[in-house]
Amino acid sequence: MxxxxxxxxxxxxxxxxxxxxxxxxxxxxxxxxxxxxxxxxxxxxxxxxxxxxxxxxxxxxxxxxxxxxxxxxxxxxxxxxxxxxxxxxxxxxxxxxxxxxxxxxxxxxxxxxxxxxxxxxxxxxxxxxxxxxxxxxxxxxxxxxxxxxxxxxxxxxxxxxxxxxxxxxxxxxxxxxxxxxxxxxxxxxxxxxxxxxxxxxxxxxxxxxxxxxxxxxxxxxxxxxxxxxxxxxxxxxxxxxxxxxxxxxxxxxxxDNVEYAGFGAGAHGYALGNRYANIGPIKKYMDALLSGELPINSTHEVTAVERMEEEMFLGLRKVSGIDKKQFKDKFGKTLEEMYGQVLSKHIDTGSIIDTHDRVALTRKGRFIGNEIFQSFLME
Missing domain, CATH: 3.20.20.70 (Aldolase class I)
Structure with missing residues (x-):
C-alpha cells in the first residue's frame, strides 16, 4: 500500500x-x-x-x-x-x-x-x-x-x-x-x-x-x-x-520501509515493490508528461534480500529499533536466522541491544551507524 x-x-x-x-x-x-x-x-x-x-x-x-x-x-x-x-x-x-x-x-x-x-x-x-x-x-x-x-x-x-x-x-x-x-x-x-x-x-x-x-x-x-x-x-x-x-x-x-509516491523532477518513489527515480532535468520531465507518459527515468525491482537489508538499515535508524515479530511476519524468517552472526558481533561490542522483542542501536552504536548498517548488506 x-x-x-x-x-x-x-x-x-x-x-x-x-x-x-x-x-x-x-x-x-x-x-x-x-x-x-x-x-x-x-x-x-x-x-x-x-x-x-x-x-x-x-x-x-x-x-x-x-x-x-x-x-x-x-x-x-x-x-x-x-x-x-x-x-x-x-x-x-x-x-x-x-x-x-x-x-x-x-x-x-x-x-x-x-x-x-x-x-x-x-x-x-x-x-x-x-x-x-x-x-x-x-x-x-x-x-x-x-x-x-x-x-x-x-x-x-x-x-x-x-x-x-x-x-x-x-x-x-x-x-x-x-x-x-x-x-x-x-x-x-x-x-x-x-x-x-x-x-x-x-x-x-x-x-x-x-x-x-x-x-x-x-x-x-x-x-x-x-x-x-x-x-x-x-x-x-x-x-x-x-x-x-x-x-x-x-x-x-x-x-518503516513503507511505499510512497514521488512526484516532480528528480523525485524518488517506491511503489508495488519497485523503487523508481523521475527524470531530473525540468524540461525533459515536463516533455515526458506533455507526451502522455509518466516521467520515469529508472526503476528497480527490490528483491527479497534487498527488502530485508533495507528493513535493517532503515529500521535501525529509529531509537526504537526493529520489532522481531514484525520482521518475521513480513519476511517469514527470524532476525536470528538471517542476521544472527552480525547481530551477535554488534551486541558483544555494545553497539546494539537485544531486548528480546526488539533490536536497536545503543547510544554508542548511533555514533557508528553507517558502519553498522553496512554490515547487514549481504555479499
Whole structure:
C-alpha cells in the first residue's frame, strides 16, 4: 500500500553550498508550467495506482517550496487536492526558508491543510550561515516562527547542521541553545556530508574546505543528544528529536520501509515493490508528461534480500529499533536466522541491544551507524 507522497519543487532563489538535491535558480524558469505538469503526473499516477493509494502523509520538499508565490502555492494545492486522495491524510508538511515565508503564503498553506512546517535554519551563527550560502538572519527565524504560531501552526520543526567548515564546539553549542530557547516540538540535526556537484565539494577537491575532524564531530553529536535530553526533547531517530506526539509521520514511513509516491523532477518513489527515480532535468520531465507518459527515468525491482537489508538499515535508524515479530511476519524468517552472526558481533561490542522483542542501536552504536548498517548488506 502506498501511504506517503513526496512532491518536489526544484526552484530556489539561492543555492546553498552543501545542497546536492535537484534544483535550479528560480529566475527565468517555467514555474507555472511546472506546477501544471505536476498535476498531470499526480493524475496519471493516481489513475494507475488507484487501488493501492492510501495517502496518510504528504511532504513538499525541494529545492524550496516557499520560493513559489502565494498564488502559485494556491494552484499547487488545488491540484494536489484534485488528484490525490486526501481523506486519510494525517500530516501535511512543507519545507520552508525563514526569509521566504510571508504572511500570505502561511495563510494559503494553513487554509489548504498544511499542518507541519519544517524550517531550514541550519545555524544561529551569522558567519556559519554566510559560509553555507544561506540568506536568512536570526531575526527572520524568530519573526517567521511567531507569525506561523499566530496563524495557528502548532507543529513546527527546524533543521540544524553540525560538522560544518570552520565550526567550533562553542559555535555549535550557541546554535543548540538558541534553538532550544524556541521551545519547538521537533528538531532535526544533521552532520555535513560533502556531496559531489556542490560548492563545498569543489572547494574540498582544491584543498580549500577545512572541516572539523571525526573526534570533534562526534563530540558535537554527543552534545546534541545531551542538550535535547536536558529539555525533554526525545531522540527517536539518529538525527531527529521531538516532544511526545510530534514525531515526523512522513519520515517514519521511510524508516518503516513503507511505499510512497514521488512526484516532480528528480523525485524518488517506491511503489508495488519497485523503487523508481523521475527524470531530473525540468524540461525533459515536463516533455515526458506533455507526451502522455509518466516521467520515469529508472526503476528497480527490490528483491527479497534487498527488502530485508533495507528493513535493517532503515529500521535501525529509529531509537526504537526493529520489532522481531514484525520482521518475521513480513519476511517469514527470524532476525536470528538471517542476521544472527552480525547481530551477535554488534551486541558483544555494545553497539546494539537485544531486548528480546526488539533490536536497536545503543547510544554508542548511533555514533557508528553507517558502519553498522553496512554490515547487514549481504555479499
Amino acid at each position: 502506498i501511504k506517503g507522497a513526496y512532491i518536489h519543487i526544484p526552484f530556489c532563489h539561492q543555492i546553498c553550498h552543501y545542497c546536492d538535491f535537484n534544483k535550479v535558480f528560480f529566475k527565468n524558469q517555467p514555474v507555472d508550467e511546472y506546477i501544471e505538469t505536476l498535476g498531470m503526473e499526480m493524475k496519471m499516477f493516481a489513475e494507475k495506482y488507484k487501488e493501492h493509494l492510501h495517502i496518510e502523509t504528504i511532504f513538499l520538499g525541494g529545492g524550496t517550496p516557499t520560493a513559489l508565490s502565494a498564488d502559485q502555492l494556491e494552484r499547487l494545492f488545488e491540484l494536489i487536492k484534485q488528484y490525490l486522495p486526501m481523506q486519510h491524510v494525517q500530516e501535511f508538511t512543507s519545507e520552508a526558508n525563514p526569509d521566504e515565508l510571508t504572511y500570505d503564503k502561511l495563510v494559503v498553506m494553513k487554509n489548504n491543510g498544511i499542518n507541519r512546517l519544517s524550517l531550514g535554519v541550519q545555524s544561529f551563527d551569522a558567519d556559519i550561515l554566510s559560509r553555507l550560502g544561506r540568506t536568512h538572519s536570526n531575526e527572520h527565524v524568530y519573526k517567521t516562527i511567531q507569525m506561523a504560531k499566530d496563524i495557528g501552526f502548532t507543529n513546527i520543526s527546524i533543521d540544524l547542521m553540525y560538522g560544518l567548515p570552520g565550526q567550533t564546539m562553542d559555535q555549535w553549542n550557541f546554535t543548540l541553545q538558541k534553538a532550544l530557547e524556541l521551545d519547538l516540538p521537533h528538531y532535526s540535526a544533521y552532520s555535513l556530508i560533502v556531496e559531489p556537484k556542490t560548492v563545498f565539494y569543489n572547494l574540498m577537491t582544491k584543498g580549500k574546505l577545512i572541516l572539523p575532524g571525526e573526534d570533534l564531530e562526534a563530540d558535537m553529536y554527543s552534545l546534541l543528544m545531551d542538550a535535547m535530553a536536558s529539555k525533554g526533547i526525545q531522540q527517536y531517530e539518529i538525527s531527529n528529536f521531538a516532544k511526545p506526539g510530534f514525531h515526523s509521520k512522513h519520515n517514519n514511513l521511510y524508516w
